[in-house]
Structure formats: C-alpha cells, structure tokens
Amino acid sequence: MTWVFRTVLALSIACAAILSYLHGQRVQHLTARITQASAQVAVLETLGGSLHNELLKAILEPDVDKATEALSQFERDAMHALGALEQMTETEVGFVQDEERAEEAAELMRPAHLRDATVKTLVAARRLIKVRQSADIMTDATVLLEHLEVERTTLSHMVSDIQLDERAEIRAATDRISSAQKAIGFRLSLLLTLAALSGIAALVTARRQRLHADNRRNHALMAMIEQGTVAPPDAHDPLSPALARVANHIKSVSDAKAATERELENRTAALQLSASKLKQIDETRRRFLADLGHSLKTPLAIARGSVEALPDGGAKRLAALEAIDQVTRRVSDLLQLSRSDDGRLLRKNQLLELTELLDNRVAELSALPQGEHITLTTDGDGPYEIEGDREALTRMFDAIIENGLRYAGPDAPLSISIDTIEKSVRVSIVDQGPGVSQGNVVFDRDTSFYQGGTGIGLAMAQQIALDHQGRIAIKETSRGAQFDITLPRTPYFETQS
Numbered sequence: 001m002t003w004v005f006r007t008v009l010a011l012s013i014a015c016a017a018i019l020s021y022l023h024g025q026r027v028q029h030l031t032a033r034i035t036q037a038s039a040q041v042a043v044l045e046t047l048g049g050s051l052h053n054e055l056l057k058a059i060l061e062p063d064v065d066k067a068t069e070a071l072s073q074f075e076r077d078a079m080h081a082l083g084a085l086e087q088m089t090e091t092e093v094g095f096v097q098d099e100e101r102a103e104e105a106a107e108l109m110r111p112a113h114l115r116d117a118t119v120k121t122l123v124a125a126r127r128l129i130k131v132r133q134s135a136d137i138m139t140d141a142t143v144l145l146e147h148l149e150v151e152r153t154t155l156s157h158m159v160s161d162i163q164l165d166e167r168a169e170i171r172a173a174t175d176r177i178s179s180a181q182k183a184i185g186f187r188l189s190l191l192l193t194l195a196a197l198s199g200i201a202a203l204v205t206a207r208r209q210r211l212h213a214d215n216r217r218n219h220a221l222m223a224m225i226e227q228g229t230v231a232p233p234d235a236h237d238p239l240s241p242a243l244a245r246v247a248n249h250i251k252s253v254s255d256a257k258a259a260t261e262r263e264l265e266n267r268t269a270a271l272q273l274s275a276s277k278l279k280q281i282d283e284t285r286r287r288f289l290a291d292l293g294h295s296l297k298t299p300l301a302i303a304r305g306s307v308e309a310l311p312d313g314g315a316k317r318l319a320a321l322e323a324i325d326q327v328t329r330r331v332s333d334l335l336q337l338s339r340s341d342d343g344r345l346l347r348k349n350q351l352l353e354l355t356e357l358l359d360n361r362v363a364e365l366s367a368l369p370q371g372e373h374i375t376l377t378t379d380g381d382g383p384y385e386i387e388g389d390r391e392a393l394t395r396m397f398d399a400i401i402e403n404g405l406r407y408a409g410p411d412a413p414l415s416i417s418i419d420t421i422e423k424s425v426r427v428s429i430v431d432q433g434p435g436v437s438q439g440n441v442v443f444d445r446d447t448s449f450y451q452g453g454t455g456i457g458l459a460m461a462q463q464i465a466l467d468h469q470g471r472i473a474i475k476e477t478s479r480g481a482q483f484d485i486t487l488p489r490t491p492y493f494e495t496q497s
Contacts, residue, residue: 006202009249012195016188016253020260023184027264030173030180035271036092037166037173040085042279044163047081047114050074051121051156058125059148067129071122078118086111110162117155124148181261188257196250296331300324351490352393354384354418354425361397362416370408374401379419385490386425388468396464397427400472400483403458404431407480420489424470427485430477 054074061067089107128144307320358376365371378384401414408414412432419426465472470487 006198008198009195009202012191012198013249013253016191016195017256019184019187019191020256023180024260024264026180027177028267030177031264031268031271033092033173034170035275036088037169038272038275039278040088040092041163041166041170042275043081043085043088044159044166047078047085048156048159048163050077050081051152051159055121055125055152059128064129064132067132071125071129075118075122079115082111082115082118085114114155114158114162117151117158121148121151121155124151188253192250192253195253199249300328300331349387350390352386352388352390353382354386354427354487355382357390357393358397358416358418358427361394361401365398365401365405368402368405370405370414373408373410373413374405374416375413376416376418378417381420382418384418384420384425386468386487387490388487389464392464392467396461396485397429399458399461400429400485404429404433404481404483407431407433412479421486423489423491424486425489427487429483429485430480432480434480 051074054070054077058067058070058074061070089111093108124144124147128148131144303324307317307324310317355376355378362374362376365374401416404414408431414432415428415430417428417430419428462472465485465487468487470485473484473486475482475484
C-alpha cells in the first residue's frame with residue numbers, strides 16, 4: 001500500500017504545479033484585456049473632453065476666425081483619438097481567445113461609426129459658422145443649431161455607451177480574476193491537503209509495516225538472545241527523514257503559490273501605472289503641439305500685418321510677404337509632419353482621379369509667381385484612379401510643385417506628366433533648377449534641398465507617399481531635377497463593381 005500513497009502524493013504535487021501555471025496564463029490574458037480596455041476608456045475620455053470643450057468653444061466663440069480655428073482643433077483631436085481607438089480595438093481582437101473572437105469582432109465597427117458621427121457633427125458645426133459669416137441677417141440659424149445639437153448628442157451618447165461597455169469589460173475581467181484566484185486557491189488547498197494526507201498515510205503505513213517487521217524480528221532476536229546465540233541490535237527509526245521530505249515538498253508548493261500571487265499583484269500595479277503614464281504623455285504631447293502652433297502663428301500674423309501696413313515698397317514688399325507666407329506654410333507642414341511621426345496624420349481614404357486632382361492644383365497654383373508656366377500631360381491610359389486622402393495628396397504635390405516653380409519661366413516650364421507602370425500610377429514633375437546630387441537625403445527634414453528652403457515640405461511629401469504605400473524617387477536630368485511619385489492604382493474593373 002505504501003507505493004499507492006506515494007503515487008497519489010506525486011500526482012497531487014504535479015497537478016498543483018500545472019494548475020498554478022495555467023492560472024498564471026489565464027490571469028496574464030485577463031490582465032492584458034484590462035490594459036487594452038483601460039487604454040480605450042482613456043482615449044474615449046479624451047474624445048468626450050474635446051466634444052464638450054473645443055466644440056462648444058467653437059460654437060460659442062463670437063469671433064468667426066477663432067471659431068473656425070477651434071473647430072479645426074476639435075477635428076484634429078477627434079481624428080487622433082479615433083485612430084488610436086481603432087488601433088487598440090484591432091490589437092484587442094487580435095489576441096483574444098477563439099471563443100471570444102466572435103463576440104469582440106463587433107467592436108471593430110465602433111471606430112467607423114464614431115468617425116461617421118464625428119464627421120456629421122463637424123459638417124453641422126461648419127454650416128452654423130458659415131451662417132454666422134453670412135451678411136444676410138434674415139438667415140435663421142435655429143434649425144442649424146438644433147441639427148448640430150442632435151448630432152453632438154448622438155456622438156456623445158455613442159462615446160458614453162462605448163465607455164460603459166469597456167468599463168463593464170474591465171469589471172468582468174477583474175471579477176474573473178478574483179473568481180479564478182478563489183477557485184485556484186480552493187483547488188490548490190485540496191491538492192495540498194491530499195498530498196499531505198497521502199504523505200502521512202504513506203509514512204504511517206511504512207511505519208506500521210516496519211513496526212510489524214521489527215516485532216517479528218524482535219521476537220526472533222529475543223528467542224535467539226534467550227538461547228545466547230546473538231547480541232541485541234541497536235534500534236533504527238526511519239520515520240523522521242521521511243517526514244522531513246514531505247514537509248519540504250509542502251513548503252515548496254506553498255512558496256510557489258505565494259510567489260505567484262505576489263507576481264500577479266506586481267504586474268497589475270505596473271500595468272495600471274503604465275496606462276496612467278501613457279495617458280499623461282499623450283496629453284502633454286497634444287498640448288505641446290497646440291502651444292507650438294499658436295506660439296508660431298501669432299508672431300507670423302503680426303509680422304504679415306506689419307508688412308502689409310508699410311507704404312507700397314514694390315518688389316521688396318511682395319518678397320517679404322511671400323517669405324512670411326512661406327514660413328507660415330512651413331509651420332503648418334511641421335505640425336503635420338510631427339503628427340505623422342507618431343501616427344496622428346490620419347487618412348480619409350476615398351476614390352480619386354489624379355488628372356482631375358492635378359488639374360485643380362495647376363489651376364490654383366497658376367496664381368503664384370511663375371505659376372502660368374506649368375504644363376500637364378498624360379499618356380492617355382486613364383482614368384488614373386487611386387485610393388487616398390485628397391488633402392494629404394494635395395499637400396504632397398504642392399510641396400514639390402512649389403519647389404520647382406522657383407526656376408520656372410517662359411523658356412523653362414515646370415512639366416507634369418501622368419503615366420502607368422504595371423499596377424501603379426506615376427506622376428513625374430520635372431523642373432529646370434540646378435539639379436540634385438544628394439539622392440534621398442533631400443527628403444530629410446533636417447536638409448534644405450533648395451537654397452533658402454526648410455526641407456520640411458519634401459520630408460512631409462515623402463511621408464505622405466509612404467502612408468499611401470507609394471514612394472517618391474528623385475533623379476538629376478540634363479537641365480534640372482525630376483521627381484517621380486509612384487502610387488498604387490485602383491484596377492478599373494474594381495471601380496466599376
């Protein structure tokens with residue numbers, strides 16, 4: 001019988017170790033769920049704060065220009081929060097277990113619904129601000145204001161509902177951790193009790209067998225001693241070493257359980273601290289970018305006003321105004337590029353036709369100095385349709401075209417051509433400048449490609465191309481530089497379906 005009790009003892013200890021490991025894995029999974037849900041709640045709180053602060057500030061601001069600027073700030077903050085929420089949702093659905101994936105997959109549509117509601121709210125707010133700009137005093141803004149309040153309330157309710165759902169997930173995960181801890185504690189207690197009882201039973205059985213054998217031997221020895229054939233032997237008791245071994249086993253299992261609980265508490269505290277720090281860092285970065293934009297734009301606006309107020313200075317006055325406008329554009333580019341580095345340059349994908357887009361850009365840029373010397377040609381293999389963000393692509397083309405206009409003239413036009421290469425569309429912009437010898441270094445924001453430039457515009461252009469799964473290549477021609485922008489083309493049969 002001794003071997004039976006020893007087998008039960010070994011199995012009990014093995015089961016306790018396996019249960020402890022599985023419990024640790026389960027707790028780690030639930031803790032990761034809590035972290036993701038907490039991060040999403042923090043992002044939603046940021047969006048809700050923007051909804052009640054920046055949006056209301058834009059609506060109530062008596063100055064129309066300041067109202068428009070406040071509305072743009074709300075749009076940037078909201079789109080950043082929605083992009084972060086979309087990434088977190090995809091991450092959460094990616095690591096959930098198979099039985100939970102169908103339940104969590106519905107959350108993938110949340111960011112899209114929130115984005116649609118946000119766009120509707122922005123459209124309603126812009127209409128209201130546009131009415132305020134109108135000179136028609138008979139225009140009744142009550143209907144627009146009511147429509148804006150409906151859209152804002154809908155968006156606010158959606159944010160609140162998602163927050164409640166994520167907090168419910170946090171509570172559910174916390175409760176499951178607590179229940180799992182209670183269950184594992186009870187099971188480990190049973191296994192340890194079984195192990196202890198099995199060890200004691202094994203020792204008692206071994207002791208009884210040894211005593212029984214000793215009694216028989218003692219009887220035989222006593223008989224032999226009485227006969228004078230052998231001397232009495234020294235007694236030897238094996239019980240103490242066996243008890244020590246069982247006690248060591250029990251202590252090791254108890255120590256492992258205590259270490260697991262301490263590790264769980266430490267990791268939970270560390271995750272909570274990390275979530276708090278991430279929220280604080282994000283808020284600090286957002287405020288820094290906002291302060292930077294305000295701090296730079298105000299002095300530039302003052303400088304431009306001062307130059308405009310000067311007596312007509314001819315070419316020098318126009319050159320000064322152009323320089324101030326260029327620096328203002330570079331400040332906007334810098335803010336956009338800073339947001340792109342940490343994922344804040346969010347794209348609104350839509351189907352675009354490059355000939356139409358570039359036609360519009362050429363028409364608008366023709367008002368710039370030398371702008372009438374831009375030519376646009378195609379290889380006739382249109383339509384040249386792509387998917388992308390119209391505003392971002394406009395900034396990309398403007399950055400390259402404005403660089404080339406410095407050297408355009410009647411005998412040196414800035415040529416733009418569109419053709420197709422396999423499954424891509426290539427836009428080639430050729431200027432008549434001094435050429436290049438730096439390769440891809442011109443796309444570094446710390447490098448000025450043309451004399452007097454900041455390098456920010458071309459760095460932003462390269463970043464936008466990469467965001468659209470494209471690229472910008474630059475090479476030297478016989479009379480200047482050629483920029484080749486390659487973007488993935490949307491197949492014609494897909495656009496017709």
